[in-house]
Amino acid sequence: MNAQHGLELVFYLAQAGCAVAQAAIFAYYYRVSRLEHLRLWGLSFVALALYLVFALLSIDLGEPPLAIAPLRMLVGACSLIAAYLQVALLALGTMAVLGRRLPTPRTIGGFLIASILLGVITTLLFAGPPAASMQRVVLRSALRYALTGASYLIVAILLWNRARRSGLGARVAAFAIGAYGAQLLHALAILIAERDFGLHIGWAPYIGVLDLIAQLFIGYGLVVWLLEDERLRYERADNALRRLRDFDPVTGFPNRRRLLSDLESSLRATNQRTAALLVRIDQADMLTSSLGLVAAEAVMAEAASRVEECALPAWPRPARLSESRLVQVVPHVHATGDLAASADNLLAMLRAPFHSGSRELALSASIGIALSPDDANQASPLIAAAEAAAQQAHDEGGNRFRFYSTEMNSLVLTRLGLQAELRRALLRGEFELHFQPLLQAKSHRLAGAEALVRWRHPKRGLLAPDMFIEEIERLGMIEDLDRHVLERACREAQQWRAHDGKPLSVAVNISTRSFQREHFPELVRAVLAATGLHPRRLELEVVESGALDDIDRATECLTRLRALGVRVSLDDFGTGYSSLSHLRALPVDCLKIDRSFAEEVLQDARVAAIVTAIVTLAHSLGLEVTVEGVETAAQLAWFEQHEVDRLQGFRFARPMEADLWRALQDERDTLIAIEA
Ligand code: C2E
Ligand code: MG
Ligand code: MG
Secondary structure, X not given: OOHHHHHXXXXXXXXXXXXXXXXXXXXXXXXXXXXXXXXXXXXXXXXXXXXXXXXXXXXXXXXXXXXXXXXXHHHHHHHHHHHHHHHHHHHHHHHHHHHOOOOOHHHHHHHHHHHHHHHHHHHHHOOOOHHHHHHHHHHHHHHHHHHHHHHHHHHHHHHHHXXXXXXXXXXXXXXXHHHHHHHHHHXXXXXXXXXXXXXXXXXXXXXXXXXXXXXXXXXXXXXXXXXXXXXXXXXXXXXXXXXXHHEOOOOOOEEHHHHHHHHHHXXXXXXXXXXXXXXXXXXXHHHHHHHOHHHHHHHHHHHHHHHHHHOOOOOOOOEEEXXXXXXXXEOOOOOHHHHHHHHHXXXXXHHOOEEEOOEEEOOOEEEEEEEEOOOOOOHHXXXXXXXXXXXXXXXXXXXXXXXXXXXXXXXXXXXXXXXXXXXXXXXXXXXXXXXXXXXXXXXXOEEEEEEEEEEEEOOOEEEOHHXXXXXXXXXXXXXXXXXXXXXXXXXXXXXXXXXXXXXXXXXXXXXXXXXXXXXXXXXXXHHHHHHOOOHHHEEEEEEHXXXXXXXXXXXXXXXXXXXXXXXXXXXXXXXXXXXXXXXXXXXXXXXXXXHHHHHHOOOOHHHHHHHHHHHHHHHHOOOEEEEOOOOOHHHHHHHHHOOOOEEOOOOOXXXXXXXXXXXXXXXXXXXHHHHO
């Protein structure tokens, strides 16, 4: 072994060792990050190591005797295939980086097959008798140098373009890849100079050093690039997390957390008056249930940007406190009159119609205003005070603003007490059902009964729904109550006996909120299945106003309920604002004319005219008409004359406990006697 050969051997081994180490680093990072280009680049380094080992072997085989020529050819082919594979994998990895995804299997397959074919073909083309073999080996190497060198240069240029946007590592890698490409072409030039022009190039034995240096820098650059990428990804994730923690994702406004911390520091920094305007959208609950979450959020985002539009340049950005609540902090308040003007301005902005798809929505807001240091001198109590004032504005009908006053606090406290009690009541089953009979108008026979909820309060006794229903709705517990009532009513009705072959039906009041839930018909189906009540015997009462605000949704729900075989009545009919023309489109079975009509029908000719029109219209549409609140014989006579179908009212019976109602079914004649 001469000195030059020994040097080559050392360089080859050193390069192969580096390549294996780099492949191991990429394999590790690939396992952690699953970035495909790392796998391809890792494999490229494996191919490089293989190339070096095979190349070393083929040098060591030297000028072989004829017998080992096939072996030499095989080793040569392997080294060439590995060399071309290395470039192909490097190029594929680069494509993955630039395109941000793995190249298609076809592309990958194409590159790999092309490299293998190139290796095999060049080996075969330049194989021949030993005498000529040296010349051919040189040609083979020249071709390899030319192809791989050019490929490296192309990859380098592509990466350089990308690397300009990245950190130092990418630039070093791109530069080193380019340098390696140039070095391969340099080796080609030496080869040609020595073979074809007979020149003696003094540094030729040492060019392996340049290979090694370039390879080292490629590896170093790629690894640093990797680390930089990693850091960048962490930074991005960290920023995203920070944004999520401090900002509302829908509006981009600061969230509760951020509001409280910013407000706290600004209250501490100033001794001037600061106000918090808490804006709550009055119809927020309805929005989500009728539009769905996504559209409702879009409407809220629009509301938020309107609040922002109203802000003066010196004010901080509004914050989103909760789904339907926004807070505008107003620093340096000089006169409360200015605040009132700002609140009025906000109310006007929020009254302008909103759009959701093709729908136009009329919304309103309630605004609560609290001042620091007058009402509170810390952020959290200040917001709580504004919240109480907004609640007050909402309770007074919404679309107004209120300044905080200390009485509101006690109001909030009693409300909190009631909330806790109501929650407990649901858990302990303190709600019970009373039943009020419904009669056929012509025969005065029992048709069924309406289930009416009562709260048996441990201290205050039996409470009527108007004492608690609204609060339950506000607390978002109404759906639980409705489900509870529905189950109890169906289970109860299942035990009622049939009259004249006609089974008694049960009418259950359903809140608008439950009715607007998409899964409501499914809930009804499940309750019917669980209790075994025939669907025909269940009648659901929904209030005309509210439930029908969204006609499309209501129609869909009604159709699904109808498909189950359940009947639906429009309760308190005549008090809502949905027009009679809607009736044509709505698949309901019955109108239940509001109690106020029964009260006034004898006194007011216009009311009588309206009831007559409603009955005629309903009948022409094939709907039944029930009248509720019939108290006197005169009222009864009037309604009978005007051909309503069913009657309900104190004239016949008041709501009664379940046992009493069951006993009454057995003594049906008693009831008829009362009414006679
Ligand atoms: P509603 O569905 O219109 O129920 C009829 C109300 O009129 C009942 O009051 C009933 O007691 C009363 N009433 C019946 N006949 C007469 C009469 O001749 N004269 C007078 N002055 N009143 C009569 P109640 O039980 O206090 O229920 C009030 C409202 O509470 C109901 O109005 C209904 O909207 C709601 N409600 C009752 N139970 C439930 C329930 O289980 N779930 C839901 N979501 N709401 C319910
Ligand atoms: Mg009712
Ligand atoms: Mg009613």
